[in-house]
Amino acid sequence: MTAGPSAGAATTGRVAVALVLGAIVSVQAGAAFAKSLFGRVDPTTMVWLRLASSAVVLLLIARPRLTGRSRRDWLAVLAYAASLVAMNWAIYQSFARIPLGLAVTIEFLGPLGVAAAMSRGWRDAALALLAGAGVVLLGFSPTDVDWVGVVYALLAGVGWAGYILVSPWLGRTWRGLDGLGVASTVGALVLAVPAVLADTPALVQPSVLAAGAAVGLLSSVIPYSLELQALRTLPPRVFSILMALEPAVAAAAAYLLLHEKLSIVDLLAMACVITASVGVTRAATRRSD
Numbered sequence: 001m002t003a004g005p006s007a008g009a010a011t012t013g014r015v016a017v018a019l020v021l022g023a024i025v026s027v028q029a030g031a032a033f034a035k036s037l038f039g040r041v042d043p044t045t046m047v048w049l050r051l052a053s054s055a056v057v058l059l060l061i062a063r064p065r066l067t068g069r070s071r072r073d074w075l076a077v078l079a080y081a082a083s084l085v086a087m088n089w090a091i092y093q094s095f096a097r098i099p100l101g102l103a104v105t106i107e108f109l110g111p112l113g114v115a116a117a118m119s120r121g122w123r124d125a126a127l128a129l130l131a132g133a134g135v136v137l138l139g140f141s142p143t144d145v146d147w148v149g150v151v152y153a154l155l156a157g158v159g160w161a162g163y164i165l166v167s168p169w170l171g172r173t174w175r176g177l178d179g180l181g182v183a184s185t186v187g188a189l190v191l192a193v194p195a196v197l198a199d200t201p202a203l204v205q206p207s208v209l210a211a212g213a214a215v216g217l218l219s220s221v222i223p224y225s226l227e228l229q230a231l232r233t234l235p236p237r238v239f240s241i242l243m244a245l246e247p248a249v250a251a252a253a254a255y256l257l258l259h260e261k262l263s264i265v266d267l268l269a270m271a272c273v274i275t276a277s278v279g280v281t282r283a284a285t286r287r288s289d
Helices: 005-036 043-062 071-095 100-107 109-117 122-140 147-173 178-198 206-230 236-243 246-258 264-288
Strands: none
Touching: 005 043, 005 071, 005 100, 005 206, 005 236, 005 246, 043 071, 043 178, 043 206, 071 100, 071 147, 071 178, 100 109, 100 147, 100 246, 100 264, 109 122, 109 147, 109 264, 122 264, 147 178, 246 264
C-alpha cells in the first residue's frame, strides 16, 4: 500500500517547517556564539568578520555577474547592504549590553511594525498595543536593563524593517544568491575601516578569524540557504508565523550557551511581542489569500 499525494505533501510540509526551524536555531546559536566572544572581540569587528566571511562563501557559490548591470540593480544592492549593515551592527551593539532574548524581542518590533502597517482593523491596533505593552513591561523588570542597549535593539528593528521592504526589490533585480553575496561584500567594505579601528589586534589572531567565519556560516550562509529551500514549498503565511519564534529561540540559546536568565517579567514581555506578531501575521495573510 502506497501513500497518497496528500501524505507526500504533508511530508514535504514537515520537511519545510524543519528547515525553517533549523534556520532559526542556526541564527540564534550564531548570535549567542558571537556574544560569547565579545570579551575578546569588539562587536563592530565581529559584525565585519560575519559579513566578510559570509560574503566570501556566497560569492564562491553564486559567482554573480557584475557587468552590464543597470543603475536600478546597483541601487537595490546598496539599499539592501545599508539595511543589512544597520541591522547587524545595531543588534550586536545591543547584544553587548542586554540579554540576547530581550534584544531580539525588541528588534522584532521592526518586522511587526511592517506587518501592522499593512494591516487594518481594531484587532491589528489591539495587537500593536500588546506588543507596545511588552516593551513597556521591560521598564518594570527586576533585572538591570541598559536602555542604550534597548535603543540599539530598536535601531536594529528599523534596519530589519528596511531589510524586509528592500528584499523583494533585490530579488527582482538579482537572481538567486547573487544579490545577497554582492550586498554582503558591499557591507563588509563599508565596515572594514571601523572594524580595524575598533579592534586591530583581534584581526591578526587566527582563532578570532576562525570564530568569525563560524559566526558567518551560522548566522548568514546556513540559515539563508535553509530558508530559500523551505520557501519553495512552504506557504509564506506559515513561514512568517514560524519566524515569530525567533525571540523565544534566542532566549533559549542564550540560556544554554551563555547562561543568561530572564525574569518572569522579561518572559511576559517576550510573550506579548510573540503573540502580537503571530496575530498580526495571521490577520495579514488571511486578507492576502
